[in-house]
Amino acid sequence: MLPLLTPIEMILFLAAMLTSLYGAYRVADRIARTIRRGQGKIDWDQAKKRLTEALFKTITLQPTFKIRLGPSLFHGFVAWGFMFYLLVNALDVLKAFTGIEFFYDTVIGGLYRLVGDVLTVGVLVGMVYLVARRWLVKPQNLNTREDVLLQPRARFGIKRDSAIVGAFIIAHVGARFLGESVTL
Helix, strand or coil, X not given: CCCCCCHHHHXXXXXXXXXXXXXXXXHHHHHHHHHHHHHCCCCHXXXXXXXXXXHHHHHHCHHHHHCCHHHHHHHHHHHHHHXXXXXXXXXXXXXXXXXXXXXXXXXXXXXXXXXXXXHHHHHHHHHHHHHHHHHHHCCXXXXXXXXXXXXXXXXXXXXXXXXXXXXXXXXXXXXXXXXXXXXX
16 A cells, blocks of 8 residues: 655654654653752652553543543543544554555454544543533633632633634544544
């Protein structure tokens, strides 16, 4: 099979990916330097333990379900969908560079596509619920109290950023769902 990207697109994609990785490295390095300034040395054994705990809590969304089951469940749909999208996006990149569709006519491929479709719908339903809750229902616990000192621009920026994130997630996941539907 032929790659889906042209050589120019591959170069641009790799350049963007390397730029992002370099940016992530710079942020991690700045955090490490800050820690070394305060305590002198990073305890890598403790970091590994905390990373394992954080990974477990991230996958299970352990602290999320303590209160408000409904919003927590819809938030879970979005989070689990995006965790699976790490695999989906990685396989999409490999497909774009090689032209090979992994697990295409196998049971694993069928399960992969089924899980992807179910989680995609879960993300879309979850995001519609969460966006409607934020912008139509407007519960007080999603707003900063008026007695909290906050610049008006910051108050506006929080709402703007929330709208941008919601729109991006719905557009990204909706486009993938539409693309897969058209492919079928």
